[in-house]
Amino acid sequence: MALDESSKLGWVLRHGTGKGYGWFRKGAKTKLRDLYSFSLEVSEEDAAVLNDLKERVKETARVWRAIEESKGACWYSQPEISSLSDSSLVSSLSVATLANAMHLKKLIRKGIPPSFRPRVWMAVSGTVTQRSTVPDSYYSDLTEAVKDKVTAATRQIDHDLARTFPTHPWLNSPEGHRTLRQILVAYSFRDSRVGYCQGMNYVAALLLLVLKSEEDAFWMLAALLERVLYSDIYSENLYGCHIEQRVFKDLLMKKFPRLAAHLDLIQFDVSLITTEWFLCLFAKSLPTETTMRVWDVLFSEGVKVLFRVALAIFKMKEAELLSTKHVGEAISIVQDTTNRAYDPDILLKVAFEDLGAMTMYIISEHRKKQQPAVVAELEERLQRVNSPRSNRPTQVLL
Amino acid sequence: MATTGTNHLQAKLVLLGDMGAGKSSLVLRFVKGQFFEYQESTIGAAFLTQTVAVNDATVKFEIWDTAGQERYHSLAPMYYRGAAAAIIVYDISNLDSFARAKKWVQELLQQGNANLVMALAGNKADLSSKRKVETEEGKAYADENQLFFMETSAKTAQNVNELFYEIARKLPKAQPAQQPAGMVLTDRPTGDRFAIKSTCCA
Numbered sequence: 001m002a003l004d005e006s007s008k009l010g011w012v013l014r015h016g017t018g019k020g021y022g023w024f025r026k027g028a029k030t031k032l033r034d035l036y037s038f039s040l041e042v043s044e045e046d047a048a049v050l051n052d053l054k055e056r057v058k059e060t061a062r063v064w065r066a067i068e069e070s071k072g073a074c075w076y077s078q079p080e081i082s083s084l085s086d087s088s089l090v091s092s093l094s095v096a097t098l099a100n101a102m103h104l105k106k107l108i109r110k111g112i113p114p115s116f117r118p119r120v121w122m123a124v125s126g127t128v129t130q131r132s133t134v135p136d137s138y139y140s141d142l143t144e145a146v147k148d149k150v151t152a153a154t155r156q157i158d159h160d161l162a163r164t165f166p167t168h169p170w171l172n173s174p175e176g177h178r179t180l181r182q183i184l185v186a187y188s189f190r191d192s193r194v195g196y197c198q199g200m201n202y203v204a205a206l207l208l209l210v211l212k213s214e215e216d217a218f219w220m221l222a223a224l225l226e227r228v229l230y231s232d233i234y235s236e237n238l239y240g241c242h243i244e245q246r247v248f249k250d251l252l253m254k255k256f257p258r259l260a261a262h263l264d265l266i267q268f269d270v271s272l273i274t275t276e277w278f279l280c281l282f283a284k285s286l287p288t289e290t291t292m293r294v295w296d297v298l299f300s301e302g303v304k305v306l307f308r309v310a311l312a313i314f315k316m317k318e319a320e321l322l323s324t325k326h327v328g329e330a331i332s333i334v335q336d337t338t339n340r341a342y343d344p345d346i347l348l349k350v351a352f353e354d355l356g357a358m359t360m361y362i363i364s365e366h367r368k369k370q371q372p373a374v375v376a377e378l379e380e381r382l383q384r385v386n387s388p389r390s391n392r393p394t395q396v397l398l
Numbered sequence: 399m400a401t402t403g404t405n406h407l408q409a410k411l412v413l414l415g416d417m418g419a420g421k422s423s424l425v426l427r428f429v430k431g432q433f434f435e436y437q438e439s440t441i442g443a444a445f446l447t448q449t450v451a452v453n454d455a456t457v458k459f460e461i462w463d464t465a466g467q468e469r470y471h472s473l474a475p476m477y478y479r480g481a482a483a484a485i486i487v488y489d490i491s492n493l494d495s496f497a498r499a500k501k502w503v504q505e506l507l508q509q510g511n512a513n514l515v516m517a518l519a520g521n522k523a524d525l526s527s528k529r530k531v532e533t534e535e536g537k538a539y540a541d542e543n544q545l546f547f548m549e550t551s552a553k554t555a556q557n558v559n560e561l562f563y564e565i566a567r568k569l570p571k572a573q574p575a576q577q578p579a580g581m582v583l584t585d586r587p588t589g590d591r592f593a594i595k596s597t598c599c600a
């Protein structure tokens with residue numbers, strides 16, 4: 001597959017007015033394409049942020065190139081940074097390797113330049129290692145073997161191809177559709193228990209735009225589902241997703257009790273909107289480069305990053321949210337915040353500096369704690385839905 | 399749930415229905431007057447608002463447009479909990495979507511809010527050459543279950559505003575209209591266990 005290389009550089013600036021991204025805001029709008037060729041219509045203010053970001057991205061690329069020159073290509077390959085939290089492993093590493101890894105972790109938090117992303121993502125997520133355990137022809141064999149098969153999953157995939165970021169020029173081309181289809185179909189056969197879940201299409205699409213290789217995108221998708229994210233996040237009933245939502249609510253309550261209590265008072269069940277964040281890994285909610293910056297750290301540090309970023313979004317608007325009186329108001333504030341989070345550094349600073357400690361251990365404990373409640377909740381609904389129909393009630397007990 | 403001011407009503411409205419039936423398209427047509435041949439698939443749910451005026455009262459709809467894929471149905475209770483109205487959408491050119499719509503109707507009938515205003519929308523009415531569900535079938539099912547029924551097209555805008563306005567008109571009837579401003583409607587029978595906590599800020 002060949003993605004238009006020049007497209008990622010296109011910051012075509014054009015002035016205009018009207019509705020578009022952030023259509024609820026009045027005033028002059030600027031039309032532009034972001035680093036990944038998505039067209040945007042933003043306020044002057046946001047356009048300035050985006051332009052500044054573009055400069056910073058260039059600067060980061062210079063830094064990474066300089067390091068590569070001094071340390072050699074692939075200096076980021078070893079070891080998996082996520083293993084740094086595993087103390088037994090850490091002690092087995094040499095001081096030099098460790099220093100290297102710490103340095104890399106810090107650098108990644110500042111953002112991987114787009115040109116380095118393919119190699120770095122594949123390396124730090126352990127995808128390179130995973131792939132080395134199967135024959136080179138694994139992916140082509142798989143796509144060949146399932147080529148003409150029709151299943152419930154392939155039908156749903158076909159239905160969604162043209163509905164996955166339909167305004168993106170490449171994704172919306174026949175080649176884009178074909179490539180996205182192959183990845184999703186192949187994955188649906190690799191793990192038929194997951195099959196295809198809406199949400200995976202957006203994740204796979206962005207992986208493709210960044211990695212520019214169908215096969216790499218397939219393996220990164222596999223890495224995400226099989227190693228990075230909580231298991232069963234996309235499977236039947238979205239069991240894993242229900243768990244993560246409850247864990248997130250626990251963490252919100254723990255970190256920001258006053259805010260959590262207020263949101264509860266106005267009946268804002270945060271999962272109403274955070275569900276999409278966890279299923280699309282912010283691909284549909286945050287601006288593209290901001291999403292990519294979240295993914296940089298997600299691949300290098302693991303799933304706790306999703307919780308940090310989600311908490312950070314609420315933290316950034318804590319004061320405003322505390323003054324809301326109605327759920328609709330609060331939702332608009334949060335959505336406006338995510339839609340316009342054009343500066344990834346602001347969001348990530350809050351996520352990594354203002355939230356205090358949050359270890360994988362804590363998240364695992366919360367997951368365990370929530371399992372029975374989720375099982376019961378899903379069971380309860382199934383029973384209700386499958387029970388013989390009752391007539392429309394005239395009086396219901398409070 | 400719907401909360402009232404003197405003549406201002408806020409109503410939570412949820413759309414349910416099969417993947418691709420046209421839920422997002424209906425909402426987008428109603429809220430922004432737009433239609434896209436290729437509408438992004440919804441994940442979880444999308445939230446939009448729109449205010450309409452009926453009989454010198456205004457109704458602000460807080461719309462939850464949910465995801466249609468089967469496995470997302472386990473999330474639905476979160477979105478229909480406390481709703482004042484629901485639109486169940488099917489695609490007239492797709493029999494499965496009609497079967498799915500019936501299941502949604504049954505689920506909503508069992509969820510306990512007796513005053514929920516429910517509408518059944520047979521969407522994509524413009525695709526008459528591909529029709530698989532006859533108008534009479536939709537209408538009969540709706541009558542049987544005391545829903546109101548319309549065939550709509552998000553593409554041509556046929557009956558889209560009518561659908562939402564009809565819901566808006568039915569809402570005040572479902573709630574006692576003479577509540578003093580700022581008061582919470584707890585006297586109406588409801589299965590929503592959070593009803594008492596409900597605050598009003600219209």
Ligand SMILES: Nc1nc2c(ncn2[C@@H]2O[C@H](COP(=O)(O)OP(=O)(O)OP(=O)(O)O)[C@@H](O)[C@H]2O)c(=O)[nH]1
Pocket residue numbers: 163415416417418419420421422423424434435436437438439440441464465466467521522523524525550551552553554
């Ligand atoms: N011809 C025709 N096409 C429609 C109509 N409404 C929607 N569509 C098309 O049907 C497809 C699905 O529409 P959506 O609005 O995304 O359907 P949805 O119910 O929101 O689907 P999910 O989000 O996947 O649950 C889109 O490509 C629309 O353009 C209609 O009234 N007529």
Ligand SMILES: [Mg+2]
Pocket residue numbers: 421422423438439440463464465466
């Ligand atoms: Mg939709």
